[in-house]
Amino acid sequence: MIHQDRELHEECGVFGVVGHQDAAQICYYGLHSLQHRGQEAAGICCECNGKMNIYKGEGLVTEVFDQDKLKNLNGNVAIGHVRYSTAGGGGLSNVQPFVFRTMEGSMSICHNGNLVNANILKQELEDQGSIFSSTSDTEVLGHLIKRQEGHMIDRICASLDKLDGAFAFLVMLEGRIYAARDKYGLRPLSIGILSNGAYVFASETCALDVIGAKFVRDVEPGEIVRVKDGKLLSKTYTKDSLQDKICAMEYIYFSRPDSNLDGINVHTTRKLAGKQLYYENPIEADVVIGVPDSSISAAIGYAEASGIPYEMGLVKNKYVGRTFIQPTQEMREQGVRMKLSAVSSIVSGKKVVMIDDSIVRGTTSKRIVRHLKDAGAKEVHVRIASPAIKFPCFYGVDTSTIEELISNKMSVDELCEYIEADSLAFISEEGLHKSIHFDHQKCGLCMSCFNGNYVTNLYDSFDKANKFEK
16 A cells, blocks of 8 residues: 555554543543554454453544444453554554453453564464464564463563564453563553553553543553552563663654653654754745644744744645545645645745655655745745654664665755755754753664664564665
């Protein structure tokens, strides 16, 4: 499937609640607030007296669920998932949560991220007799847990320690949820608590705010947390050295502006990045505009630092469908215009600074520049609030091949000419670091898509990157 609406996609978002009589309803609202992390599929699994009740489907949360379906999901423990298909591809068989039914009881799992050693583990498990019902890497954990011995938390810890890559896992069994984050801290996962004492887990804190939960803390890298009978137990599942290298794109693009990641507000970091972008790449212009929605904060920051007025020069139509049939170039152009409109009264006759969060394939940037010039913009100067994306991501973002990345093939000047801008500049890696003020020194950023310095071993993922050459 070719996606024309956005240039980047994060794989998914997870949400869980334990100890609430309306667990399915709470999970529904939590997933709805995480809808930006995945719009292709959604699922909720509830546990009641050891029985797993699950419903999932392709589409938005509001399309998959209605009141009748939620009423059928009985139980006071639930986990849910919203998905954008990267690893394993699409299809109903890959929609999460997954349910594993064994002689010992049932277990449900959902996952945000990507396991770089999934294929190696799958081959080992198949050699031992495992049969997989999906192509998702999430299923690996269920098979690993079944093959371990001891108490359940020890079995899960031993299984997690075999995984490499980026992940935030929720594992639900009878009356309890286990939540775990990868040892690098690449994917976010937060803990909250409701007024009745029920614990909740979410990929972003915005989901806690929506359901009225109080933020407790983030799950730490390499940590597993269990909630059972209203009590929270914490344990480190690995003896490997721990890092805190949260994905830089979580701040730049994926997360909602009202979320806090590792104690840092996303809107604030984007606004500071916009200011830093001006300090590094100033330009004389009449107006600053942002590409909605994720670039608005950076555009405000650029405008404040430069003294150039910020205006809403581009308007996003939120009611255009997620997929749009575009068999010809003319119709593709029309599809973009349906989703994003230039305000001619704002940009006509003006020198415009257009702030965007990233350039991946370059086609969207070119179309937006054309729209602005068609609307009468005198000049369009493009400023990007992330460094140039030159390398594939193997941690749950759909930039997994070199061929997709235009900055790997073109210089900044060549790319500027390609997108038909009057000038183009990216924020530096140092500038991006400056815009994100961590509260403690151990925190950092994974910037592998900018510089190729990968946090993990890439295993066979390296070979999938279409002739991994610069």
